[in-house]
Amino acid sequence: MQKRNLADVLDRVDELWAPKKVADLNDYEVKVVKVLGEFVWHRHDETDEFFYVLSGEVTIQLRDRDVALTTGDVFVVPRGVEHCPKAAIEARLMLIEPRGVVNTGDAGGDLTHAMEDLT
């Protein structure tokens, strides 16, 4: 395993909402993603989803509340809970999930991305 600098990785990413894998942790994957605008409502029935804000601001919309996150914030969406991230300014996130989790969960659609492996 080589170290990876997440800022350096993200400096080379243009595409929004397209996670890139930067490391494996047992059967989990560590990913980074740039986000701007609104994603799609979805849930992951099989797993919690870890968010860490590297820079910028992102709001995790839940059905009963909004969770406003800024740089340095951690938030875990529990399994089965519907959520929809949105970002008024560009944000950079670290995501950690079990291998094979799809970004759009149960929703599918145009924002579903085959994840690029940068490890």
Add this chain to the structure above:
Amino acid sequence: MQKRNLADVLDRVDELWAPKKVADLNDYEVKVVKVLGEFVWHRHDETDEFFYVLSGEVTIQLRDRDVALTTGDVFVVPRGVEHCPKAAIEARLMLIEPRGVVNTGDAGGDLTHAMEDLT
């Protein structure tokens, strides 16, 4: 689950090498820790260990090389690999491991800490 700001959490931590749990992710734990000086050589036979440098600099000594990490770097120590972190200046780290992993792995000793749960 509530969001947690890792800088705010660490501002209230004085103790070195004493991980604090800030979130659960399935059967994994997300922890933060302040480090300075040298830890103890150890390994975790049952799991990889995830390091993310929130601030400062830390070197993960392996038996065959040193991995020098700075702010924004990710590094995963593979399971079974002996390692010994050291920091010449204070560093703040995020660690992620399966629940119940002990900070000193197989080594034990005075630096072994019962982890405080801040979730």
